[in-house]
Amino acid sequence: MKKQHRDIAKRILRNIPFFGAAVKAMHRAQRRPFKLPPGSICFETSSFCNLKCSYCPQSVEGAIKEKGMMNRETMGRILENIDAKHIRSVGFTGIGETFLNKEWAVILGMVRKKFPAAIISMNTNGILLDYAKFESILENKVDTVSVSLNAVNKERYIQINRADHFDDLVAGIKAIIQRYQSSPAKFTRLQIQLLDTVNSDEEISDFIRKFSITENRYVTFYANPYSNWGGLIFEKKTKEERYPCTHLYIPDVNYRGEVYACGVGHANSDSEFLIGDLTKEPHEKVYQSANFMRLHEANMKGRLEMENKLCADCNSWNRIGNIYFKNPFPFGSKWL
Ligand code: SF4
Secondary structure: OOHHHHHHHHHHHHOOOOHHHHHHHHHHHHHOOOOOOOOEEEEOOEOOOOOOOOOOHHHOOOOOOOOOEOOHHHHHHHHHOOOHHHOOEEEEOOOOOHHHOOOHHHHHHHHHHHOOOOEEEEEEOOOOOOHHHHHHHHHOOOOEEEEEEEOOOHHHHHHHHOOOOHHHHHHHHHHHHHHHHHOOOOOOEEEEEEEOOOOOHHHHHHHHHHHOOOOOOOEEEEEEOOOOHHHOOOOOOOOOOOOOOHHHHOOEEOOOOEEEOOHHHHHOOOHHHEEEEOOOOOHHHHOOOHHHHHHHHHHHHOOHHHHOHHHHOOOHHHHOOOOOOEOOOOOOOOEO
């Protein structure tokens, strides 16, 4: 089924009474919002990047206070402090480009060994991705690799990503897909990310058609809106009533092992969002810290944006649908 048909079907289904509630209940159960420590974790292997895209904190002068690469010793200490039974999904994200780290494959192997059943996803701008790297990704059974192509043509790419790599990147992605499609070893889903905020639905459909690669289980296109990174990139204040932000339970572990409660807190190096250090303390303890408990309570009381300036300026809270229910009783937290 084509993406736009899937989106229309989802919109119709969501509006059928009870179906929306059933989907919410299923998501809520899967995300286990009350289970702490959370089942998701993101690791930053590099806070350096080879691009300065317009939508990324890397493009904002002075936004990223310190930069570095994670090494295998640091990752070893971090992994010792995490009980594998808690982790269901791992992201290789952060605010830099993973493939700039020469030890990325070793670190990925360590993570896969520690969490054999976890869903692993990686994000890359794709500039350094080649088939040899893709084979390491396959060997480590990475579930999804998302390549931020972002734009549907060269001019838009230069405008968004502020560099002239579009033609090489498209040729590189196609070469990987062609080899991958004829390879017997299939596991990883290669996802080509386009930004729906700056490319229209028609432009995206037209690009996918001209790309002349048929979508299947292992190769997909993904249209993503972009975050304002807590006001770092563009201002976004809204009067809309908010529901709790699920990003608060998807921590970003920086290259030193410090844990930020969410990626936006990390990108802003906001000390209010710094909840622990996994090279020094167990994962469970990080989620008993005063900073985390304060943020969690504010989230459940519906006061996150009132108590944290970063949240007030941030548009990321609605990038994940609401999985909470409003408390019908006049006591307890606002959200359950
Ligand atoms: S609203 Fe933004 S800054 Fe606040 S917890 Fe969510 S993602 Fe983080």
